[in-house]
Amino acid sequence: MDLIVTPPAAPAAVAAHALVRVRGLILTVPAAAGPVNILRGIDLDIAAGEAVGIVGPSGSGKTSLLMVLAGLERASAGSVRVAGRELTALDEEALARLRRDRIGIVFQAFHLIPTMTALENVAVPLELAGARDAMARAAAALDAVGLGHRLGHLPGQLSGGEQQRVALARAMAPRPALLLADEPTGNLDRATGAAVMDLLFGLRQQAGATLLLITHDPALAARCGRIITLADGCIA
Numbered sequence: 001m002d003l004i005v006t007p008p009a010a011p012a013a014v015a016a017h018a019l020v021r022v023r024g025l026i027l028t029v030p031a032a033a034g035p036v037n038i039l040r041g042i043d044l045d046i047a048a049g050e051a052v053g054i055v056g057p058s059g060s061g062k063t064s065l066l067m068v069l070a071g072l073e074r075a076s077a078g079s080v081r082v083a084g085r086e087l088t089a090l091d092e093e094a095l096a097r098l099r100r101d102r103i104g105i106v107f108q109a110f111h112l113i114p115t116m117t118a119l120e121n122v123a124v125p126l127e128l129a130g131a132r133d134a135m136a137r138a139a140a141a142l143d144a145v146g147l148g149h150r151l152g153h154l155p156g157q158l159s160g161g162e163q164q165r166v167a168l169a170r171a172m173a174p175r176p177a178l179l180l181a182d183e184p185t186g187n188l189d190r191a192t193g194a195a196v197m198d199l200l201f202g203l204r205q206q207a208g209a210t211l212l213l214i215t216h217d218p219a220l221a222a223r224c225g226r227i228i229t230l231a232d233g234c235i236a
Contacts, residue, residue, distance in 0.1 A: 142165075
């Protein structure tokens with residue numbers, strides 16, 4: 001199916017209430033043959049509460065954009081503002097605090113700690129943030145994704161879909177303002193992936209979180225309020 005792509009210039013209402021504001025973003029990485037330009041002059045506004053799908057061919061810079069917005073990759077040039085903070089001006093400790101308090105991330109790989117139970121995997125970020133009710137909040141988050149009966153199970157005792165639901169609960173338990181999802185169904189079969197995405201969209205709507213979803217699936221992208229296409233490190 002053909003995608004109807006919203007132009008990169010966001011409406012004035014979006015720009016005025018932007019949770020994410022990117023201007024002139026450039027990401028260049030070193031390589032043996034010389035510097036490689038991954039992102040080339042990205043301008044982007046995402047309003048609070050908005051759901052935006054990011055699509056484009058492999059190598060177009062989608063995951064790199066997400067990594068920059070998460071503060072996991074440093075921009076080479078430009079301005080990157082998330083939840084009122086200029087990421088380019090923050091040190092690693094401040095970036096870690098911002099991720100902990102304001103940003104939830106769900107990757108294609110589950111990234112669960114194999115020696116910890118589902119409950120512990122979800123509770124750890126809350127405990128690091130100083131939440132006194134970390135275990136109760138973690139249990140509630142797991143119950144919200146249908147795993148209230150699997151709290152004591154290790155990741156190896158869970159199916160792939162269950163592990164991704166644990167990862168989703170971990171991302172949403174701190175009540176983030178921004179949820180970043182990078183191909184969250186990439187390791188799942190179609191039916192399991194559809195169930196996980198129903199949970200993701202439902203939970204983010206209940207929480208009022210802003211969503212940036214990277215996907216190769218046009219049907220998933222179409223569930224977002226706006227679709228942006230990347231090509232060769234630029235917004236197409």
